[in-house]
Structures are given as structure tokens and as C-alpha cells.
Amino acid sequence: MSTHPSTQSTAPELTVIGPDTRIKGEMFFEKSARILGQFEGKIIAQGEVQIGNGAECNAAVEAQRIVVDGKVNGPIAAHDRLTLTENAEVQGDITAGTLVVAEGASFVGNCNVGPRAQEILKNSPNATTTKPALATEPKGSIGPSPELTPPWAQKTTGNVA
Helix, strand or coil, X not given: CCXXXXXHHHCXXXXXXXXXXXXXXXXXXXXXXXECCEEEEEEEECCEEEECCCCEEEEEEEEEEEEECCEEECCXXXXXXXXXXXXXXXXXXXEEEEEEECCCCEEECCEEECHHHHHHHHHCCCCCXXXXXCXXXXXXXXXXXXXXXXXXXXXXXXXXX
16 A cells, blocks of 8 residues: 655645534634534634535634635635635625625625735734624724614614605
């Protein structure tokens, strides 16, 4: 039985959280991760985080690169690139060096993208390493908190003009 060390050393390390898994807490990855199940809490990775189609994350997510193909409710900080696929549903604030949004993606929240966003991430390395600032929690002293409920989900008060 022979192994091919060159093949093993070039393969990226990826941790997979399966579709039948529910986790609550904090996850830290030295490499990359693919979430296919349900997660609540905080995710930090030095590599890439992939939120797969059908996955649901009520979490603060921070990584070099993030690909969302499922649902995320919470702040996202991508030091390099954030990709929202056509299946992505994101409710929470985004900070990313580069943002790629496919037609059909859904996003509700505030967005900081580009060189200024990279400065923000560099100057506050603990942006999501403290208690997650989920969409239901106050966001700090940036200004008045925006309404994060999509128009089709808002209740009417009965006074229709």
C-alpha cells in the first residue's frame, strides 16, 4: 500500500459539519469549514467558511473568505472575499474586502466593502471574537438602528393611506 505525499500535502484541509447536525456554541477553524447543518453562535476560520445550500446559521461568521449558499442571520466579516450565491439569504451586517452577489441572493443589513472595510477589519481583529452581535441585538453607537425586517414581512398597523 503506497501513499502519495504530494497529493496529501496539496489537498486543502476542510472540516464538514453535516446536514443532520445541530450545533450551538463557538467554532474555531485553523483551516476551512463547510457548514451543511444548523449552527447557532460564532464561527471563526483562518481559511474559508462555506455555508451550504440548506444550512441555517444564526451566527457571527468571520473568515478570510466566506461563501454563503444557505441562510445566515448575524454579522459577517470576510477579510478577503464574501460571495453570496443565488440561494443566499443573509440578514445582518456585512464587512468584506470584496463582495460578490449573484442574482437572486437576498441581503438585509448594512454593508462595508472595499479598502475602507479592510481597514476596519485590520483595526478591530476582535470584531466577531467577542459576543456575537446577532441581528436581534443592539449594534453599538454607529447611529440609529435600521429596520431589518423585509417589507413583505412587516405587520401593518391598520392605517392604510
